[in-house]
Amino acid sequence: MSDDHTGCGRAADRTQAFAGLTDHYRAFRPGYPEGVLDTLREHVRAGATDAWPDPWLLLDAGSGTGISTRALRALFGPGPRVVGVEPGHDMLRAAQAEGGGVDYVAARAEEVPFADGSAVLVLTAQALHWFDRPAFYAESVRLLASGGTLAVLNNNRDLSGSAFVDDHEGLLERYSPGYDRHHRRYDLVGELAGTPGLTGVVEHTHPWTRELTTDEYLGAALSSSRTAAVVRELGEERTRAEIRAVADRHFPDGRVLMPYTTQLVVARRV
Template identity: 35%
Template structure:
């Protein structure tokens, strides 16, 4: 398979990316069927950050499959969670192999990279009765933070084609189309929280992002110095507060 952009960034990605708030993961778990061994597919799993939270709540005694196009991400995920069935391949064909078999499909921080219409219809077909499709996102809350607004300004100047509203599409509406037509429902949940993070860790997190990698490719490593200087200007005692708004969109199959 062709080398993917995240293959060499797996360690930084896994070490620096925020996990999902426990309250949001609990919402997903509460929506799942009970009294049976569950089959869970993490679509665009990366290193399994969403799975970490799910397994914490559900335990290992279920069937977990994780799919991602990056071999580097999958290899690190396999090292962390060997009980998961890890696969290196695109999400859409992997999903098509399931037919009325899954209890949970989660797309965490990956939904915008997928063929969204194909993915949602495929998820509806792959889920069993009572199953759930969960789209999860950790979004920087740049509207509540001068520091994060300035960081978005930097990305928009330096990262070709980037705009801070790149995920501003109607996720609930996209899920509702097929699921509500089939008699299901869609619910939305949000959690606002703040993550204190050391300046060097913030730079490491930024380095693991697609947007900053594009900026570095276009303008060179000086972009990382700009990121570091911005974080240092907002830090107190070497630590900067990063505000997040984490969202969960849960589509329930009847």
Template identity: 30%
Template sequence: MTIDDLAHRIAADVAGEGGLAGLHRLSEVIAVLEDRRTAVIDELRRGRHATWEEIGRACGMTRQGATRRWSGKLRARSFGAAAGAYQQGRPGYPLALIGSAVPREARRVLDLGAGTGKLTRLLVDAGLDVVAVEPDDAMRDQLAAAVPRAAVRGGSAERIPLPDGSVDAVVVAQAWHWFDQGTAVPEIARVLAPGGTLSLIWNVRDESEPWAAELGALMHRSAKQTIDTKPVVPAPFGAPERLEIRWEHVTTRSGILDMVASRSYVITLPEAERTRLLADVEHLLDTHPDLAGHEEIAMPYVTRCTRVRL
């Protein structure tokens, strides 16, 4: 039996008599297979066992097509390799954000793509009933240890492990740009109660501060990540409400190094290039007149929030 014959037999068995039930089963299996294919590609790329040209051929597409389809997904999957640095180096969020990100009447909140729980902790401390969903095992371990009062679950924006209409609000911090929005938007709408809200949040370094601009130039010299922090969210969501909060995150020299090391575009650099970048960041911390000799460093941030209602 050929692979093609086997695939057709499996598809026929899964689809059964067809109809909506068959379509649902096929869709579930396709999603699992795609997750597995992405994991295999991740293993091949991490170990430098295959080029994008070879991966493209194996998937029946061009090198450019394979790169476009999976390079972003692999960067999104990279955070587990630096979960400790992420927890130590990434900033939290200003307390003033909660009142804008979550409506006063909300009680049960989903923190989607929760990472190591940087926002989850604020939500729990505000007295909310919080479910935190995170796909990466290592990040989820950090999350569960940091915020034990949250209900922590594995899952993704494309496959949320919650019933229909079960939360009053969904918050997404530093993660919306990783989602497959064509799948994630209806899935988020599914788990929200009628009239529920979705809030999209980013911390952005304020590079009007000269030393922060120098740090940003170092971080982006090999790869620059451009993120739309004022996105348009499609139907069934309504018009956006937007908020900006300027604040400072007080950290340390090691905290800044961990922050840099936790960026996806740094995690995925070749080892020699990553080592050189971190050494250059250390040099900046040692020599810049606003940083040298300081035990504490105030990193300026702008937190941006877009809130939409179902």
């Protein structure tokens, strides 16, 4: 799952919020910077003990179309078992169709069907804001072996100092009921530090810029559940026109520059 969630205006079953959006999601969502992924891998390896299960089990909660799940396979190589955990029917089908040497289970992040202490990594990428966070943290503690890693990974649009991003977010706030650009502004480090069974919480950040054509920017915008809410308000034709107008105002040459800060927060299972 992923992106742009607040309490109002969402589908009754929020696990299905990306129904019908998977083609755009799969085609236009970004991956994650290589250096951030390397940091994640080294954190996992640093916690390894002889008591860990063999093969290692790496879980990706809220795995969506499998962008982060396949990244784990590439990052850790062929040895570990990599499993995406995803309740969204469309997202799960799209992920399974991509293959990539990984497995998937249909389940919620708060109720993962694996045994206590069976995983060495529980990752959630671009999805934590959809979860019952305290329940997910507790479930991760249950799943992780001692020394294992809970990791939260987000590609956040950089909201500071960009007239373009301000324009983009303003469009969503005007026409997507209940949307607030600050929906991820919660104390993630504090929440993890306060979770029994976790220790050594560390946050890493990595600023970067994604270059897109206007069509790619449009496709990425249309992959969002919040833009889907705009479509319900304005209709698809006007929504597309409004999104293109944002790009044209700031990047008339068609070279759209979207600033991101990728956030990785890791904690160790006691």
